[in-house]
Amino acid sequence: MNALARLPEADLADDGGRKLDARLWVTDDLVAAVAEAVAAEYAILPAGGLTSAINAFGYERAAIDGRFAGVVAIRPKAAAEPELVEAQRPLDALKPHQIAIDSASATVAIGAGLTFEQANAVLEHVVGPGVRVLIDLTSVGSALAGGVLATGGMGPLRLRPSASCVEVALAEGQTRPRLLRGPAAAEIEGLQGWTGMASALRLRYFETPANEFGLVLPVHGTDGDGLADFLAALHPWTALSLPEEGSLLAGPVDEGTIVNGIELIGRQALERFAAQAPDSLKAKAGNLIQACDYANADWLAGLTGWSNGPVDEVLGLLMNAETGTIGGVPIDFGVGFSSGAEMESFRAIREGAPDIARSQARVKRPGKLKPWSISTDVNIVLAPDAAGIARVLAVYQDYRDAVGRVFAESGAAIESSLSVYGHLSPHGLDPHHRVILTAPEGGEDGLAEARAQIEGLKKTLLSGLVGALGAQDRITGGEKGMPSILELVKAVGGAANLPANLRSELERAGRVLARAPANFSFRAPILPR
Numbered sequence: 001m002n003a004l005a006r007l008p009e010a011d012l013a014d015d016g017g018r019k020l021d022a023r024l025w026v027t028d029d030l031v032a033a034v035a036e037a038v039a040a041e042y043a044i045l046p047a048g049g050l051t052s053a054i055n056a057f058g059y060e061r062a063a064i065d066g067r068f069a070g071v072v073a074i075r076p077k078a079a080a081e082p083e084l085v086e087a088q089r090p091l092d093a094l095k096p097h098q099i100a101i102d103s104a105s106a107t108v109a110i111g112a113g114l115t116f117e118q119a120n121a122v123l124e125h126v127v128g129p130g131v132r133v134l135i136d137l138t139s140v141g142s143a144l145a146g147g148v149l150a151t152g153g154m155g156p157l158r159l160r161p162s163a164s165c166v167e168v169a170l171a172e173g174q175t176r177p178r179l180l181r182g183p184a185a186a187e188i189e190g191l192q193g194w195t196g197m198a199s200a201l202r203l204r205y206f207e208t209p210a211n212e213f214g215l216v217l218p219v220h221g222t223d224g225d226g227l228a229d230f231l232a233a234l235h236p237w238t239a240l241s242l243p244e245e246g247s248l249l250a251g252p253v254d255e256g257t258i259v260n261g262i263e264l265i266g267r268q269a270l271e272r273f274a275a276q277a278p279d280s281l282k283a284k285a286g287n288l289i290q291a292c293d294y295a296n297a298d299w300l301a302g303l304t305g306w307s308n309g310p311v312d313e314v315l316g317l318l319m320n321a322e323t324g325t326i327g328g329v330p331i332d333f334g335v336g337f338s339s340g341a342e343m344e345s346f347r348a349i350r351e352g353a354p355d356i357a358r359s360q361a362r363v364k365r366p367g368k369l370k371p372w373s374i375s376t377d378v379n380i381v382l383a384p385d386a387a388g389i390a391r392v393l394a395v396y397q398d399y400r401d402a403v404g405r406v407f408a409e410s411g412a413a414i415e416s417s418l419s420v421y422g423h424l425s426p427h428g429l430d431p432h433h434r435v436i437l438t439a440p441e442g443g444e445d446g447l448a449e450a451r452a453q454i455e456g457l458k459k460t461l462l463s464g465l466v467g468a469l470g471a472q473d474r475i476t477g478g479e480k481g482m483p484s485i486l487e488l489v490k491a492v493g494g495a496a497n498l499p500a501n502l503r504s505e506l507e508r509a510g511r512v513l514a515r516a517p518a519n520f521s522f523r524a525p526i527l528p529r
Ligand SMILES: Cc1cc2nc3c(=O)[nH]c(=O)nc-3n(C[C@H](O)[C@H](O)[C@H](O)COP(=O)(O)OP(=O)(O)OC[C@H]3O[C@@H](n4cnc5c(N)ncnc54)[C@H](O)[C@@H]3O)c2cc1C
Pocket: 045, 046, 047, 048, 049, 050, 051, 052, 053, 055, 056, 057, 112, 136, 137, 138, 139, 142, 143, 144, 145, 146, 147, 148, 149, 150, 151, 152, 153, 154, 155, 156, 192, 193, 194, 196, 197, 198, 199, 355, 479, 480
């Protein structure tokens, strides 16, 4: 029996919950582990923080049988503390727990086993306050650097890792990883590790204004035109472009103020959160629900950013002094948050709603079938044009209305909920809509019918979004890289109907996959042309 066959079983499942037949190798030398697995003719599943929910590790049995000796998931050993090494350490020699800062080029080399939160803590300590990499997905403290590049994940800033990643070391089976620079590094982003295992990444870092702020305003979700005016007014503040040289990040309108996200918090989702929140957050969440009541609003828009001044000053900058509004949205019921513990509670509230929806979707209750859940995830970069933004928002409104009708038709036996949360920035509009259906045991048929209807509506939503785009608007896929694009292909009825930028993404992925070692590409889907 070879050494890999003696490894423990990996606790990984495919989308249908079927346990995957794979061994687990946790190592502090990814490059050597990959080389040994390739030599032993194993198929490899690169693993990171295991925070990806959908389609992360599944493979077809037929892709393995007769081709490989087995399947091994290779995962970097977690590091409680990153080890800071000299700036000159080559990227291909960096171990998963190591980090190297090169202040001359304002770049940081990060081992694939570290989180970006760990990297930012080292940058703050070594370079100075407010110095960070611009990766802000909400799992920034649990997803690992290699996994984030592989999924092409992004947070409120709506910047993919490739926006600032300049070099990747890719382990493919040789004794040294292959170094991919510039566009070649971006080519493997979102390909889910189907081409190799990233062992280290080099990213540009930036200095941001020292204070953090959060500003929460009640908005009317059903008033698409009102919301569109609000987002169009904020558009210039969110259109961040990264400086070519140097590391000082300046706001697009006011140098010392950067709006780094506009997040949607649905009132219903907030109520569900408040009911379960710890006391320290209950009062804050209660204030926000009250703000919705006063303003008769069903949603909250949470603006976040970095500023030199306090949150009141930011409000003064964003507000139209004549109307006392931001793009028509009154600020009277707004609630402000500032750096430190305040911002932590803001984030806990903002993320509480999606967390509850995610865990609700996973938990099987006595007497009930396992809940069925589906979520939307399409990132659109919109031109600063209120009419165009309203057109896109109307497609989401149609989806919500139609989902509501399915809920009503499926009757009381099926518990149903729709949670709306996520990204509203016109620089990356992607409001996640998660539907959860829970049927009683024996209610398989009713569940299957409601499920088919919701799946159909999601397809209509996706093709509606593609159809609603103006000439200057762009769909950039979703947070799951290539799987998000493939979902769009199905919805629009083939790759030929995709917007041009996504067609070229597909072509690029096809070229990269054709060159990739079979030990990694065995689980890649056949890409449509
Ligand atoms: C609470 C929570 C919040 C989240 N918030 C966000 C968010 O704001 N934005 C967002 O985009 N996503 C979010 N996610 C999803 C998830 O965190 C991201 O997809 C993340 O990028 C996955 O990183 P990971 O290290 O956990 O990867 P894993 O889940 O371990 O793996 C994901 C994929 O990447 C591949 N992979 C892993 N490591 C490597 C490597 N070193 N080299 C090559 N391929 C590799 C795997 O094979 C797999 O295909 C969230 C998830 C949770 C649970």
